[in-house]
Ligand SMILES: [Zn+2]
């Protein structure tokens with residue numbers, strides 16, 4: 227008889243429910259079974275609920291951000307062992323294809339994502355008491371005894387995604403950097419840039435609470451409600467515009483703002499998830515100004531998490547300050563409601 231566990235499942239129609247489901251077990255020798263001690267609710271979980279991800283079925287378990295304890299490991303697992311506290315990467319690459327060999331794990335030909343439906347490998351979600359982790363040597367990372375679970379939870383997705391978005395345009399310490407959009411990923415981009423030593427940081431958003439957090443991380447807050455943000459940035463950069471802009475919204479208007487804010491010869495990193503199919507780009511102006519436009523796509527978590535995790539372990543970045551609510555797993559529906567209605571910035575669940 228299969229044992230049962232509690233897990234958050236997609237209940238159809240934009241809803242989640244906590245139900246008894248079958249407890250997962252090892253399926254391959256590279257698998258590990260993790261008892262989840264803390265799981266995050268991510269913005270992309272909301273996309274699942276609103277039916278924007280094909281292949282998600284009613285009753286499927288959700289969640290891809292987790293910290294936990296390894297309780298079982300297959301024979302092929304060597305990097306982690308039973309009893310270890312670990313954090314998981316939200317993407318599960320195969321480790322064998324051309325892209326994985328080139329450490330471009332985000333472009334893996336057989337990419338899987340926890341709790342993301344049948345188009346992403348049909349893996350169980352991590353908002354559950356247990357999660358099966360394939361390719362555990364790659365996907366799991368040991369967390370030091372003295373590290374806070376809340377902080378390390380961010381290593382598997384949001385912080386490392388923000389870090390990646392900043393890192394791909396390699397800002398220098400003496401360069402100016404603007405982050406457009408101070409949702410969780412934007413705030414993490416600011417935290418990463420600050421931790422990397424970038425001194426002239428600007429945060430652009432319309433929500434005061436988010437700007438206050440950005441300011442607490444060392445950024446100069448610019449509200450789009452009160453002022454023309456591009457003009458303010460030009461004024462602060464000798465009329466040139468910013469050296470680097472990191473766009474974390476995922477809307478055409480934000481991308482156009484980025485083009486207005488960047489200096490000639492500057493770099494734009496596009497981290498926000500864009501779903502429009504076509505964008506009318508000011509081609510001549512972008513060409514003449516020599517703008518470098520770099521799209522992030524899915525973040526290469528495993529390609530950069532050594533460096534990202536080092537910033538967390540040293541305390542140079544403290545993303546746990548984003549957590550506004552920690553709830554028992556059974557209150558997941560309330561957690562989703564708070565997050566969807568913008569009453570919470572980051573909700574974590576404790577199974
Ligand atoms: Zn996520």
Ligand SMILES: [Zn+2]
Pocket residue numbers: 319320321322323324325326333334335336337
């Ligand atoms: Zn691969």
